[in-house]
Amino acid sequence: MEKLRLEDQGRVITALCDGLGSGVKAHILSTLTSTIATHFAASESNLRRYIEIISQILPECSERNLGYSTFTISDIDSSGRNKLIEFDNPSAILIRNGKTERIQRRKVSVKYGKLGSREVYQSIIEMQKGDRLAICSDGVTESGRGEKGMQWGWEEENLAKFCERICRENKELSARQMAKGIVEAAIKNEGGQCRDDATALVINIRRPKKTLLVTGPPSHKKFDAYITDRVKNFIGAKIICGGTTAKIIADMLGRALHTNPAALGRGLPPASEIEGVDLVTEGILTLSKLEEMLDAGSSGKTENTPAEALMELLLESDIITLIVGTKINQTHHNPDFPIDVEIRRNLARRLKRVLENKYLKKVEIELV
Numbered sequence: 001m002e003k004l005r006l007e008d009q010g011r012v013i014t015a016l017c018d019g020l021g022s023g024v025k026a027h028i029l030s031t032l033t034s035t036i037a038t039h040f041a042a043s044e045s046n047l048r049r050y051i052e053i054i055s056q057i058l059p060e061c062s063e064r065n066l067g068y069s070t071f072t073i074s075d076i077d078s079s080g081r082n083k084l085i086e087f088d089n090p091s092a093i094l095i096r097n098g099k100t101e102r103i104q105r106r107k108v109s110v111k112y113g114k115l116g117s118r119e120v121y122q123s124i125i126e127m128q129k130g131d132r133l134a135i136c137s138d139g140v141t142e143s144g145r146g147e148k149g150m151q152w153g154w155e156e157e158n159l160a161k162f163c164e165r166i167c168r169e170n171k172e173l174s175a176r177q178m179a180k181g182i183v184e185a186a187i188k189n190e191g192g193q194c195r196d197d198a199t200a201l202v203i204n205i206r207r208p209k210k211t212l213l214v215t216g217p218p219s220h221k222k223f224d225a226y227i228t229d230r231v232k233n234f235i236g237a238k239i240i241c242g243g244t245t246a247k248i249i250a251d252m253l254g255r256a257l258h259t260n261p262a263a264l265g266r267g268l269p270p271a272s273e274i275e276g277v278d279l280v281t282e283g284i285l286t287l288s289k290l291e292e293m294l295d296a297g298s299s300g301k302t303e304n305t306p307a308e309a310l311m312e313l314l315l316e317s318d319i320i321t322l323i324v325g326t327k328i329n330q331t332h333h334n335p336d337f338p339i340d341v342e343i344r345r346n347l348a349r350r351l352k353r354v355l356e357n358k359y360l361k362k363v364e365i366e367l368v
Contacts, residue, residue, distance in 0.1 A: 001201060002034035004042055005360045010078035012360060013038045016201045017071040018089065018137040026197060029058055033069035041073050047085065048110045051120065055113035067113065072135045072201075080127040080205055087120045090141045093134040093160045094125060098168040100160045101131075130171075131205045132178060134163050139198035140182060144189030154189055174316055175204035210236030211317035215283050216325030216344045217244050218368040227323055227368060228252035231277065237313050240274070242283030245325060250274050271306040279313060281306040287347050290314075294354045319362045320355060324348045326367050 004013045015037045019029025033054055040050035058067030070088035084092060084103070094101040105121040112118040127133065142153035159182070166181055167173055173181075182200040187193070212234045214227055228249050231238050240246045250257040257280070258273045268289060269282035289307040294314075314320060326341050348365050355361040 001199065002031075002038045003358075003360050004038045005356075006042060011042075011075060013041050013073065013075045014201060014203075015041070015071055015073045016089065016135050016137065016199060017069050018139070018197060018199065020068040029067065029069040032058060033071050037071050037073050041075050041083075041085070047108065047120065047122070051087065051110045051112060055111070055115075058113075068115070070137070074133070074135065074201075074203060076127070076203065080131075082125040082127050082133065082203070084123045084125060084133075085120060086123075087118070090136055090138055090156050090159070091121075093156070093163055094127075095132045095134070095163050095167050096128065097130070099164055127203075127205045129205050129207075131203075132163070132167060132173075132175065133203040134159075134178065134182065134200065135202070136182060136200040137197060139194055139196035140186040140200060142196065143186035143194065143198060147189065147191075150189065154186065175202040176315060178202045178204070208318035209316060210234075210319045210321070211239065211313060212236060212321050212323065213239040213241060213314075214245055214249070214323045214325075215241040215287065215348075216341070217242070217248055217327040219326045219328075223368050224248050224252055227325070230323060237278045237317060238276070239279045239281075239310065239313060240277055241281050241287055241310070242325075243269075243272075245283070246272055246274060246280050249277075268306055271309065279306070279309055281310060284343055284347065286310065287344075287351065291347065291350055291354065294351070294358065297358075314355065314361070315359060317361065320364075322348050322351065322363065322365045324365060324367050 001017070002015045005011075006013070015034040017030035017033040017037070019026035019033065036050070036054055036057065055067065058069060072087070072089045072092060073085040074082055076082040086092060086105070092103065094103055103123050103125060105123045108120045108122055109117050110120050125133070136159070140154065141156050141159055144150035145153035162182070162185060163178070166178065179200040179202040183198050186198045212230065214231060218224060218227055231240070231249055232253065240249060246257055253274070253276070255275045260271050260273055268286055272280040274280050286307050290310050293307060293311050324344050328341060345367070352363040352365055355363050
């Protein structure tokens with residue numbers, strides 16, 4: 001899967017691809033296809049031409065003597081207009097007001113390498129607030145094939161009914177939660193282990209979710225009130241990373257700071273609690289672990305660690321503000337060489353980079 005944000009054009013392009021076969025070979029084919037497809041879509045190149053180029057560039061599988069990958073490309077702008085291109089993937093499912101909405105598709109014949117003439121479907125969806133568009137690989141719709149009551153697999157009709165149900169049950173269901181639910185259901189159909197790659201992508205039209213993360217004490221005590229007011233008045237999720245920072249804000253708010261011994265992580269200090277704050281963790285160690293996890297991508301494992309809770313909050317957000325304190329640690333022998341300040345600054349920059357490039361978040365850093 002490839003994602004591309006064109007900030008100056010207000011467009012977000014995503015491509016979900018499924019390469020021929022499975023494992024490493026399929027991964028190479030799908031990765032190449034998604035990279036090429038998103039960049040061709042961004043340049044608004046001729047559809048027939050870029051599909052022909054994809055078919056010529058892909059390396060051939062030694063067993064089948066064929067280079068092939070399915071794909072679905074979503075190109076959505078800030079108004080909600082979504083240009084959808086579907087090639088041999090299961091049909092995208094549009095859920096509106098808890099029900100499946102029919103998508104008007106236009107069929108286009110294209111040439112695809114040794115396969116000759118193939119059909120591609122184009123559509124333009126004027127998406128509305130609350131809409132969810134589910135896109136998946138055939139590893140989802142064909143899951144459970146041959147099992148009792150599922151002779152032909154899960155099938156698109158049953159997947160659509162599943163999407164309707166989970167959207168009605170939870171009107172606040174996020175895109176990530178819905179995509180995760182689809183893949184987990186597909187794995188369940190297979191008895192706990194998929195026989196084919198199962199991937200799901202969900203696009204959800206809603207108001208942006210905002211998060212404020214404060215880490216490190218400010219450079220001067222006079223700014224303690226400033227960061228406290230930012231936390232107190234912020235509308236959205238509130239996170240504090242760092243024991244000293246948490247104590248400053250708790251004292252300024254006149255609220256208790258409680259450590260939660262049960263919220264331990266692997267090699268990380270436990271999380272704490274302040275009334276009105278969504279998450280309070282240790283600072284540099286937890287943020288470093290967060291960066292490592294973001295860079296690697298979610299493994300799907302749930303260990304309930306502070307770093308994992310932090311990652312979950314950030315990935316559920318769209319606009320993230322990092323307030324980074326720049327106070328020099330007085331325990332250093334040389335206060336002109338503020339190691340911890342540079343670590344926090346560099347961590348913040350790296351987090352901004354991975355959140356924007358890999359997860360398409362909008363991140364701003366404020367130094368105090």
